[in-house]
Amino acid sequence: MNELAQKIYRNQRLTPGEAVTLFDWNLLELGRAADYRRKLVTPGPEVGFVLDRIINYTNICQAGCLFCAYHARGGIVAPYEMTIDEILRKVEELVAAGGTQVMLQGGLHPHYTLDTYTNLLRTIKEHYPEIYLHSFSPAEVVNIALNANMTFHQVISALQEAGLDSMPGASDLLVDRIRQKVSPNKMTTAQWQEVMTALQRNGMHSTATMTYGMGETLEERIQHFTVIRQTQDETGILKAFIPWSFFPHGTRMEEVIPATGMDYLKIVAIARIFLDNIQYIQAGWLTEGLDLAQVALTMGANDMGGILTEEVVVKATGIQTETSLQQMVQIIKNADRIPVQRDSLYRAIRSYQ
Numbered sequence: 001m002n003e004l005a006q007k008i009y010r011n012q013r014l015t016p017g018e019a020v021t022l023f024d025w026n027l028l029e030l031g032r033a034a035d036y037r038r039k040l041v042t043p044g045p046e047v048g049f050v051l052d053r054i055i056n057y058t059n060i061c062q063a064g065c066l067f068c069a070y071h072a073r074g075g076i077v078a079p080y081e082m083t084i085d086e087i088l089r090k091v092e093e094l095v096a097a098g099g100t101q102v103m104l105q106g107g108l109h110p111h112y113t114l115d116t117y118t119n120l121l122r123t124i125k126e127h128y129p130e131i132y133l134h135s136f137s138p139a140e141v142v143n144i145a146l147n148a149n150m151t152f153h154q155v156i157s158a159l160q161e162a163g164l165d166s167m168p169g170a171s172d173l174l175v176d177r178i179r180q181k182v183s184p185n186k187m188t189t190a191q192w193q194e195v196m197t198a199l200q201r202n203g204m205h206s207t208a209t210m211t212y213g214m215g216e217t218l219e220e221r222i223q224h225f226t227v228i229r230q231t232q233d234e235t236g237i238l239k240a241f242i243p244w245s246f247f248p249h250g251t252r253m254e255e256v257i258p259a260t261g262m263d264y265l266k267i268v269a270i271a272r273i274f275l276d277n278i279q280y281i282q283a284g285w286l287t288e289g290l291d292l293a294q295v296a297l298t299m300g301a302n303d304m305g306g307i308l309t310e311e312v313v314v315k316a317t318g319i320q321t322e323t324s325l326q327q328m329v330q331i332i333k334n335a336d337r338i339p340v341q342r343d344s345l346y347r348a349i350r351s352y353q
């Protein structure tokens with residue numbers, strides 16, 4: 001066993017330089033090492049998922065990111081905004097189906113103010129106090145704060161007071177060289193980190209995501225991991241890490257060649273080994289497909305994320321992966337693991353032995 005492998009099996013922290021070399025490893029060796037590290041974190045056979053619903057309330061967005069197929073663009077994608085009644089109906093359907101979590105996700109609408117967001121949160125919580133609102137993103141916090149001349153902490157406090165329970169990390173790729181090319185109107189890496197610090201100050205949890213395959217180098221992929229690991233060292237608020245591969249169809253980056261399944265499994269495995277301070281690595285079935293997500297469960301992943309009823313942002317790129325409770329249970333069972341419906345704080349609700 002070489003020195004780096006020994007370091008992994010001794011559960012020691014890897015340097016960014018060491019992590020880059022893992023991309024050259026044989027996939028099966030890398031997967032075995034990642035599964036070993038996963039077992040140190042969650043030794044049991046349980047794999048969790050949450051029954052949730054994404055509500056994409058508007059596609060009107062002033063950021064206009066090149067990698068996004070979802071936002072409204074003249075003559076290509078028609079704009080829409082949901083009414084509060086439409087949103088409440090969708091929450092009602094989720095509650096009727098036994099769901100527990102709502103993710104409100106939308107574009108950075110130029111006319112939405114802090115009141116728009118707090119009114120939406122308050123109205124949902126008044127009608128459905130039992131629903132956990134894991135919603136919006138750091139980009140909204142930055143946008144609202146800059147427009148209203150408020151601090152990130154003040155914006156988050158107002159959202160929390162109105163009913164926000166936690167916020168997805170929606171970190172895309174935390175490499176400013178790439179961000180300036182593909183999303184110059186969205187927050188910077190430093191602003192993302194500042195929002196995480198503000199969330200911690202408010203006692204709120206978040207997650208970290210990764211959109212890779214947008215022209216970054218392998219070193220820059222590890223740079224993204226390094227920002228996340230450092231943020232987690234400092235805040236401890238990141239419940240999970242969720243990688244997605246960039247799918248260019250329908251975006252303004254259609255010339256990009258999509259990442260492969262091998263790339264995805266390596267990202268999952270290296271994330272498990274390098275992000276030694278994050279408990280849950282989610283298998284991203286929505287973008288990668290259920291079969292590949294199932295394989296990811298043997299290479300470091302230990303959660304399947306949400307059922308994500310009615311997601312439309314990824315579907316805008318032409319990806320049509322869908323799942324149901326029954327299918328999710330079957331996929332996890334077929335991976336020789338025990339499916340567990342969990343809540344947003346990763347506490348078990350029901351086990352499907």
Ligand code: SF4
Binds near residue numbers: 064069070071107
């Ligand atoms: S990724 Fe988000 S911020 Fe960027 S254009 Fe799409 S909806 Fe807007």
